[in-house]
Amino acid sequence: VEDFLHRQGVERLAMVVASSIGADLAMAFLTQTKLPVEHAFFDGGQFAQIGKGTRRIMTSFLYFAIKSLYWSKGGTLKKILWCDDDSIKPYFIAAGENLTYTNLRRQMADSLEDKPFLPLPEKLQEHTYFEFGSKEEHFKYRQAVMEAYPCGHYPVFEGYDHMQYQICDPKGFAGMLTHIAERDCMPELPFIRK
Structure with a gap:
C-alpha cells in the first residue's frame, strides 16, 4: 500500500479510515508506514484477540455467509448484518x-491476532478515534482497545449498531470525518457518548 501511495506522489495522509475487520489491517499499516498520518478513525473495529484455531473456523463461516449474499441477491443481509x-x-x-x-483466509490471517496489540505512537493515538456503536457485538472489545491505546479517543454512538451511522447516513459520516480532520475533535452529535 505504501509503495502504491508513493508512486501516486502521496507524501502524507490527512486521515486513515477503516471499518470492522478492515480496522485490524489499517492498524497494521499505521504501525509500519513511514508516511506522516494526521488522524485515524476506526468505525466498529474488531481488534479481536482470537486464536488461530478459531480463525480457521471463522474463515469458513464468514466465507459462506458472505457468499450467501451473492447467491440470495442480498436476501440474507438482514441475517448477517x-x-x-x-x-x-x-x-x-x-x-x-x-x-x-x-x-478471505489471507485477510483473517493478517488480522484478528492472538498476539498483543501493535504499538502505536502516543502522538498518533492522540489523533485517533476508536468509535463503537453501543448496540454492536464489537463493543465488547472497546475496553481492551482503551487499555492498549490509552491516549486515543473512544466515542460511543449510543443506540447504533455496527457501522450503522456510516451506512444509513454516509453524508453525515463524511461530514463528521471532515470535522475531525479540520478541527481535531468530534463534532457535537446528539447520539455521541464520550
Whole structure:
C-alpha cells in the first residue's frame, strides 16, 4: 500500500479510515508506514484477540455467509448484518460475488491476532478515534482497545449498531470525518457518548 501511495506522489495522509475487520489491517499499516498520518478513525473495529484455531473456523463461516449474499441477491443481509437497506445491497452482493476463500483466509490471517496489540505512537493515538456503536457485538472489545491505546479517543454512538451511522447516513459520516480532520475533535452529535 505504501509503495502504491508513493508512486501516486502521496507524501502524507490527512486521515486513515477503516471499518470492522478492515480496522485490524489499517492498524497494521499505521504501525509500519513511514508516511506522516494526521488522524485515524476506526468505525466498529474488531481488534479481536482470537486464536488461530478459531480463525480457521471463522474463515469458513464468514466465507459462506458472505457468499450467501451473492447467491440470495442480498436476501440474507438482514441475517448477517443488522439491516437490509436496498441502497447497500449491491455492494454486499458484489463483495459476495468477488470474494475468494483464499483472499478471505489471507485477510483473517493478517488480522484478528492472538498476539498483543501493535504499538502505536502516543502522538498518533492522540489523533485517533476508536468509535463503537453501543448496540454492536464489537463493543465488547472497546475496553481492551482503551487499555492498549490509552491516549486515543473512544466515542460511543449510543443506540447504533455496527457501522450503522456510516451506512444509513454516509453524508453525515463524511461530514463528521471532515470535522475531525479540520478541527481535531468530534463534532457535537446528539447520539455521541464520550
